[in-house]
Amino acid sequence: MNNLEELKSKGFRITKARTAILELLEKSNAPVSADEIVASLGVNKSTVYRELDFLESQDMITDIRLDNAKNMYESKSKNHHHHLYCIKCKKIEEVDMDKDLDVFERKLEKDTKFKIKKHSLEFFGICLTCQ
Amino acid sequence: MNNLEELKSKGFRITKARTAILELLEKSNAPVSADEIVASLGVNKSTVYRELDFLESQDMITDIRLDNAKNMYESKSKNHHHHLYCIKCKKIEEVDMDKDLDVFERKLEKDTKFKIKKHSLEFFGICLTCQ
DNA sequence: GAGCTTAATGCAACTTAGTCGCATTAGTCA
DNA sequence: TGACTAATGCGACTAAGTTGCATTAAGCTC
Numbered sequence: 001m002n003n004l005e006e007l008k009s010k011g012f013r014i015t016k017a018r019t020a021i022l023e024l025l026e027k028s029n030a031p032v033s034a035d036e037i038v039a040s041l042g043v044n045k046s047t048v049y050r051e052l053d054f055l056e057s058q059d060m061i062t063d064i065r066l067d068n069a070k071n072m073y074e075s076k077s078k079n080h081h082h083h084l085y086c087i088k089c090k091k092i093e094e095v096d097m098d099k100d101l102d103v104f105e106r107k108l109e110k111d112t113k114f115k116i117k118k119h120s121l122e123f124f125g126i127c128l129t130c131q
Numbered sequence: 132m133n134n135l136e137e138l139k140s141k142g143f144r145i146t147k148a149r150t151a152i153l154e155l156l157e158k159s160n161a162p163v164s165a166d167e168i169v170a171s172l173g174v175n176k177s178t179v180y181r182e183l184d185f186l187e188s189q190d191m192i193t194d195i196r197l198d199n200a201k202n203m204y205e206s207k208s209k210n211h212h213h214h215l216y217c218i219k220c221k222k223i224e225e226v227d228m229d230k231d232l233d234v235f236e237r238k239l240e241k242d243t244k245f246k247i248k249k250h251s252l253e254f255f256g257i258c259l260t261c262q
Numbered sequence: 263g264a265g266c267t268t269a270a271t272g273c274a275a276c277t278t279a280g281t282c283g284c285a286t287t288a289g290t291c292a
Numbered sequence: 293t294g295a296c297t298a299a300t301g302c303g304a305c306t307a308a309g310t311t312g313c314a315t316t317a318a319g320c321t322c
Contacts, residue, residue, distance in 0.1 A: 013318050034308080044272045049309060051270090065196040069280085070308060076280055084245055093243065097235055104228055108254065112224065114215055116256035123239065126245035144298055151279045165279075180280060182299090200309085201279060235296045264322090271316065279308080287300065292293105 003077070005062050010058075017043045019128065021051050022075070024063055030092055031072035031083075064120060066092060082121040087131035134191050134208070141189075149173045152182050153206070156192055162203035162214075172222055195251060197223065213252040219261035226254065 003022055004014055013020075020041050025032060037048050052073055055061045063071045066085045084093040101119065109116050134153055135145055137262060143149075152173050168179050183204055186192045194202045197216045215224040232252065240247050 008319095011269095015270060015318065017271070044248070045308095046273080046310075047271055062275095063199060065199060068194060068196060068202055071199055084239065084243060084247075087248065091220070093245075095239065095243075098233065100231055104231065105254065108215065108226065109256075112215060112226075113259040114224075114254070114256040115262055116215075116254050117218065119252065119254045119258075121250065121252045123236065123245070123247050123250045125240075125245040125249075129248055130245040139290095142290095142298095146289065146299060148300070176279095177281075177302080178300050185299095265320105266322105267318100267320085269316105271314105271319075272318100273312105273314090275311085277308100277310070281306070282304090283302105285300105285302090287298105289298075290296090292295090 007058065017041070017047050017051060021048065021062065022055065025055075025073060025075040026077055028075075031064055031066070031074045033070050033072050034110060035070070037073075050128040062118065064122065067089075082123070084123045084125065086130055087124055088126055091127055093127075097121075138189065142160050148172070148182060152179065153186065153191065156186075156206040158202060158207055159206075162197070162205045163202050164194055164201050166201070168204075194247065195253065197221075197253060197255075213254070214253045215256065217258040217261055218255050219257055222258055224258075228252075 001011070001100050003026075004019060007018070008014055012043065020043065021037060021043065021077060024041060034045070034052060037052075041048075043051075052061065052063070056063060056073075058102050061073050061075055063073050064083060065071060066083060067090065079096075080098055081094045081096050084095050087092075101121065105116055105119060108114070132140070134157075135150060137204075139145055142210070147200065151174065152168060155168060155172065165176070165179050165183060168174065168183075169176050172179075174182075183194070186249045187194060187204075190207065192204050192206055194204050195214060196202060197214060198221065210227075211229055212227050215226050232250065236247055236250060239245070
């Protein structure tokens with residue numbers, strides 16, 4: 001069952017905006033910002049923000065903060081990863097390291113009694129070409 | 132040599148705003164936002180933002196994003212740590228786990244040729260009292 | 263397919279975080 | 293004490309995100 005089918009089965013409607021936004025995020029191989037979605041799909045700004053909140057609440061996308069101005073969004077269909085961000089050219093690379101972090105996260109839950117829902121791990125630096 | 136002395140030795144001025152902001156961040160045991168600084172010190176908003184940028188460029192403070200609306204700032208005098216954030220009551224706890232992450236970071240630098248300047252690792256969840 | 267219900271959308275006005283240019287103030291040094 | 297200029301304050305601005313409300317359209321029943 002894909003994301004749209006899952007939403008339908010939960011009683012949510014399959015609208016043009018919803019389909020387009022979800023598809024755009026699933027196809028994109030880099031995080032996407034709200035205004036990029038507005039620009040490339042022509043969907044209203046409020047709708048985009050509401051839909052992003054909704055998809056996040058449905059656990060289908062996540063948000064990340066790289067430059068400290070705006071959120072970016074990624075589909076969760078892709079396998080979980082972290083980011084390496086060049087503070088000069090703003091290039092984003094993906095990074096894997098979850099085995100270690102999962103172990104730590106479970107320990108953390110036990111120690112703190114927090115129920116951990118997600119984590120974010122971002123590295124900031126200067127890429128080879130910018131050095 | 133403390134932060135202020137270091138700034139002075141580099142030719143920067145020791146002003147009231149600078150002293151107050153640095154002191155506030157050093158004394159606080161939780162991350163502080165720009166508007167909290169404006170409110171509690173009565174320093175002008177532009178000055179606060181400029182000063183925060185400046186202190187960050189001098190490597191004396193760091194910024195973190197927890198709720199996705201605004202930056203928060205911490206003194207680097209405190210030992211490096213990460214955050215555990217309750218998405219309900221917005222309580223922030225500090226977390227240590229740097230041995231592992233440092234090893235990983237060095238490997239990452241080698242693999243990607245990035246020169247890594249900093250990283251941020253935040254955990255989001257629900258604290259015991261909010262569960 | 264027509265009619266009904268209401269989730270989802272679009273619009274416009276608003277809020278909030280952060281930025282910028284410029285005139286003024288106040289550290290620092292001689 | 294005076295001169296130099298880094299730092300400040302003010303006000304106007306931008307950009308990201310939010311909200312209320314009237315309208316539209318997805319999906320169900322007949």
